Amino acid sequence: MAGRRPLRIILDLMGEAASATDSNRLASLVLTMGMALGAAVFVGVTSISTTLSSQVSDLFDERLATTITAESRTSEPWITESGLESVRRLVGVDAVGILGNRVETTVGVRHTTATRFAGARLASPEALRVIEPHMVAGVAYRRAHELVGVPVALIPSSLIETVGLSGIGQQIVVGEGRYRVVGVFDGLERRLDAAGDILVIGGAGSAARTPEAVVIKVAPGWGTRVAPVVAVALRPDDPGQVVVSSPLDPEDFRLSVEESVRATGLAVSIVAMVVSGLMLAVVTASGVVSRYSEIGMRRALGTPRTAIALELMIHSVLVGLRGALIGVSVGVVGVTLWAERNGHRAMFDLAGLGKVWLVSILVGLVAGLVPAVVALRVPPVTALRS
Amino acid sequence: MSRATPVLRLRDVGREFDGPVPVRAVAGVTVDIAPGEFVSVVGRSGSGKTTLLSIMGLLDSPDSGVLEFEGRLVSTLSEAERSLIRRERIGFVFQRFHLVPHRTVEQNLGLALLYTPHRVRERKRRVDEAIEALGLESRRRTDVSLLSGGEQQRVAMGRALVGDVGLLLCDEPTGNLDSATGRTVMETLRSLNSRGVTVVVVTHDPVVAEFAQRQLTMKDGRLV
Numbered sequence: 001m002a003g004r005r006p007l008r009i010i011l012d013l014m015g016e017a018a019s020a021t022d023s024n025r026l027a028s029l030v031l032t033m034g035m036a037l038g039a040a041v042f043v044g045v046t047s048i049s050t051t052l053s054s055q056v057s058d059l060f061d062e063r064l065a066t067t068i069t070a071e072s073r074t075s076e077p078w079i080t081e082s083g084l085e086s087v088r089r090l091v092g093v094d095a096v097g098i099l100g101n102r103v104e105t106t107v108g109v110r111h112t113t114a115t116r117f118a119g120a121r122l123a124s125p126e127a128l129r130v131i132e133p134h135m136v137a138g139v140a141y142r143r144a145h146e147l148v149g150v151p152v153a154l155i156p157s158s159l160i161e162t163v164g165l166s167g168i169g170q171q172i173v174v175g176e177g178r179y180r181v182v183g184v185f186d187g188l189e190r191r192l193d194a195a196g197d198i199l200v201i202g203g204a205g206s207a208a209r210t211p212e213a214v215v216i217k218v219a220p221g222w223g224t225r226v227a228p229v230v231a232v233a234l235r236p237d238d239p240g241q242v243v244v245s246s247p248l249d250p251e252d253f254r255l256s257v258e259e260s261v262r263a264t265g266l267a268v269s270i271v272a273m274v275v276s277g278l279m280l281a282v283v284t285a286s287g288v289v290s291r292y293s294e295i296g297m298r299r300a301l302g303t304p305r306t307a308i309a310l311e312l313m314i315h316s317v318l319v320g321l322r323g324a325l326i327g328v329s330v331g332v333v334g335v336t337l338w339a340e341r342n343g344h345r346a347m348f349d350l351a352g353l354g355k356v357w358l359v360s361i362l363v364g365l366v367a368g369l370v371p372a373v374v375a376l377r378v379p380p381v382t383a384l385r386s
Numbered sequence: 387m388s389r390a391t392p393v394l395r396l397r398d399v400g401r402e403f404d405g406p407v408p409v410r411a412v413a414g415v416t417v418d419i420a421p422g423e424f425v426s427v428v429g430r431s432g433s434g435k436t437t438l439l440s441i442m443g444l445l446d447s448p449d450s451g452v453l454e455f456e457g458r459l460v461s462t463l464s465e466a467e468r469s470l471i472r473r474e475r476i477g478f479v480f481q482r483f484h485l486v487p488h489r490t491v492e493q494n495l496g497l498a499l500l501y502t503p504h505r506v507r508e509r510k511r512r513v514d515e516a517i518e519a520l521g522l523e524s525r526r527r528t529d530v531s532l533l534s535g536g537e538q539q540r541v542a543m544g545r546a547l548v549g550d551v552g553l554l555l556c557d558e559p560t561g562n563l564d565s566a567t568g569r570t571v572m573e574t575l576r577s578l579n580s581r582g583v584t585v586v587v588v589t590h591d592p593v594v595a596e597f598a599q600r601q602l603t604m605k606d607g608r609l610v
């Protein structure tokens with residue numbers, strides 16, 4: 001075929017390779033499915049990990065990066081109103097409050113109730129603006145409560161039965177103090193470690209005198225700038241006494257999460273691709289034996305052996321690509337549905353999608369190599385001797 | 387006096403197969419096949435007919451003697467050049483048809499035109515012409531595996547027709563057909579021959595051999 005029209009030759013090669021797909025239905029089917037499986041797993045895993053790591057990063061940005069907590073090294077009273085005021089005035093600070101440590105204490109609707117225990121924390125009214133409870137009933141806090149001086153409590157929904165609560169407005173006993181329940185919450189925006197505890201506001205109950213933390217809500221992106229100056233603002237006289245837990249650098253955190261999630265994903269998908277590649281090679285190799293006499297006939301009719309070998313290679317690549325197309329479609333649809341169900345925004349690893357095509361071409365080439373080499377060795381006389 | 391160059395010129399051609407006992411499948415064959423001839427080669431099974439045909443079709447190489455195709459010394463040609471001659475000058479019809487299963491009549495005919503310089507339009511014209519000549523119009527888009535033996539053999543002959551080959555080599559073309567169908571196949575070969583195609587038919591069936599103008603008989607690898 002040397003010296004003939006190259007375009008004609010390429011079209012013949014492609015056309016013949018494409019129609020060969022249909023001459024070997026079972027082999028192509030198995031091959032396609034193997035490749036599709038590999039590609040679907042590849043897309044699924046890389047996209048799910050991308051989606052998840054972006055989710056984790058979002059969580060991180062929204063919650064952790066906007067929370068600063070300051071504690072004292074000693075058990076002495078250490079928080080002053082002027083100190084809180086200084087922090088409140090720092091640029092980037094949205095709210096500053098006091099949150100007590102968790103104490104395990106008795107709870108119930110009356111003193112007489114059979115004793116039950118739950119965690120409770122003292123919270124200053126402003127601390128609620130920092131931790132932002134997700135209210136499912138009632139209200140988080142009203143200025144009126146503070147003015148009237150009524151001690152109030154917020155109950156996590158998980159403790160409703162433990163406490164024996166029958167409605168908003170009911171009085172309950174927490175430790176030694178009585179509180180009016182003004183709301184029920186089922187989660188916190190910040191300080192998730194406190195999400196299972198009763199929050200009491202006001203009053204001088206036993207919960208009030210535990211070691212306390214200053215909780216600070218900062219505007220997104222301000223955490224790393226505010227944290228270093230919190231100690232001095234709170235205790236200009238003795239900043240060394242204050243321990244500030246500053247948020248991680250969001251970028252570092254995101255990278256570390258993405259790295260670990262993606263490493264797992266990559267391992268899984270590489271295994272899937274290799275397995276389907278092996279399947280592909282085995283099936284194409286067995287396919288060429290069944291086409292032995294067909295190849296002999298083509299040789300007798302004068303098709304150059306290089307053309308037949310190339311046809312088989314291109315055929316194998318096309319089948320691989322077809323499988324990858326199916327797999328990618330299944331993967332994309334699957335990940336989209338999965339993300340929708342779980343309330344995530346589906347994100348696709350575009351570089352990964354590119355690699356699927358590359359890998360499927362490579363696997364197709366490798367799988368096509370065996371039949372191509374076999375075809376090169378089929379003598380034309382086979383046609384008369386089968 | 388210069389006669390037309392023979393299509394095939396064999397001089398003392400031999401072919402031996404290795405094995406525990408080496409087999410001289412073809413020995414000392416000397417024959418000319420002239421353009422436009424219709425030749426049959428008869429002989430019992432194992433007499434070397436297929437081996438001779440594969441040598442004539444440039445599918446196998448003799449290990450002794452001289453073979454010329456249309457005046458060219460075949461032993462000096464490369465495998466690529468022999469492929470090219472097979473593609474453009476020689477057609478084959480096999481006992482077992484050797485069509486590509488799961489493809490249509492059209493597609494099987496098109497196979498013979500792959501890697502030729504003909505354009506799509508010209509290829510289509512030739513395929514149409516062959517389909518008409520062979521009376522396969524209603525089968526044009528039928529999967530060849532669904533055709534009767536006679537129809538399959540007609541498609542195989544059609545492959546030679548679309549390629550516009552000068553030489554058609556047939557190995558037991560009626561071997562898998564009943565005698566009535568075999569007869570129509572032979573008649574088709576005769577009509578191809580009347581269009582100028584040189585035909586060589588190998589057969590063990592004397593009735594089939596009768597269709598040829600010239601009969602050669604083989605015995606133990608030799609022409610007798």
Ligand SMILES: Nc1ncnc2c1ncn2[C@@H]1O[C@H](COP(=O)(O)OP(=O)(O)O)[C@@H](O)[C@H]1O
Nearest residue numbers: 403405409411430431432433434435436437438
């Ligand atoms: N590839 C081969 N290897 C060994 N022996 C062969 C081969 N091909 C043919 N023969 C032998 O050569 C002889 C002639 O075979 P063949 O040409 O097929 O005869 P026919 O077509 O007349 O039946 C037979 O004895 C056969 O066994």
Ligand SMILES: [Mg+2]
Nearest residue numbers: 432435436437
């Ligand atoms: Mg034979």
